Amino acid sequence: xxxxxxxxxxxxxxxxxxxxxxxxxxxxxxxxxxxxxxxxxxxxxxxxxxxxxxxxxxxxxxxxxxxxxxxxxxxxxxxxxxxxxxxxxxxxxxxxxxxxxxxxxxxxxxxxxxxxxxxxxxxxxxxxxxxxxxxxxxxxxxxxxxxxxxxxxxxxxx
Numbered sequence: 818x819x820x821x822x823x824x825x826x827x828x829x830x831x832x833x834x835x836x837x838x839x840x841x842x843x844x845x846x847x848x849x850x851x852x853x854x855x856x857x858x859x860x861x862x863x864x865x866x867x868x869x870x871x872x873x874x875x876x877x878x879x880x881x882x883x884x885x886x887x888x889x890x891x892x893x894x895x896x897x898x899x900x901x902x903x904x905x906x907x908x909x910x911x912x913x914x915x916x917x918x919x920x921x922x923x924x925x926x927x928x929x930x931x932x933x934x935x936x937x938x939x940x941x942x943x944x945x946x947x948x949x950x951x952x953x954x955x956x957x958x959x960x961x962x963x964x965x966x967x968x969x970x971x972x973x974x975x
Contacts (some may be wrong), residue, residue: 820848823858828919831860832912840865840883841918843926869911870904877904886934889917890970913972920967923960938968
């Protein structure tokens with residue numbers, strides 16, 4: 818659970834600085850060993866991130882880049898396209914976008930049979946990799962509802 822705490826602390830730091838990462842996924846989370854049994858997690862690849870202004874004009878728009886398989890449903894159709902979105906949409910989606918990506922990432926890490934594009938997170942959590950449930954032990958039962966809450970498509974439920 819320490820890795821999860823570090824990860825949420827890192828996201829909290831980014832969000833405190835109004836930075837929306839937009840591309841939280843396993844390959845953007847780096848584990849650095851600091852001892853035989855301890856790791857430090859680093860959030861990598863801020864190339865897709867956006868600094869969300871406190872106030873934006875209605876005419877300000879931007880492209881959104883990221884990984885569609887980890888993006889929330891409300892943004893999947895605009896990720897990596899020529900379509901631009903109003904900054905006000907990013908303000909509304911902040912910080913839920915990254916929290917959803919975190920939940921999707923955790924679900925795919927624990928699931929035994931990751932399939933590109935799969936969005937059935939409940940099913941993913943029913944069949945964890947043996948090493949994952951062993952690694953988290955009793956904490957895994959605590960982690961499952963947290964993940965499901967993170968991937969809730971209703972932003973207010975996250």
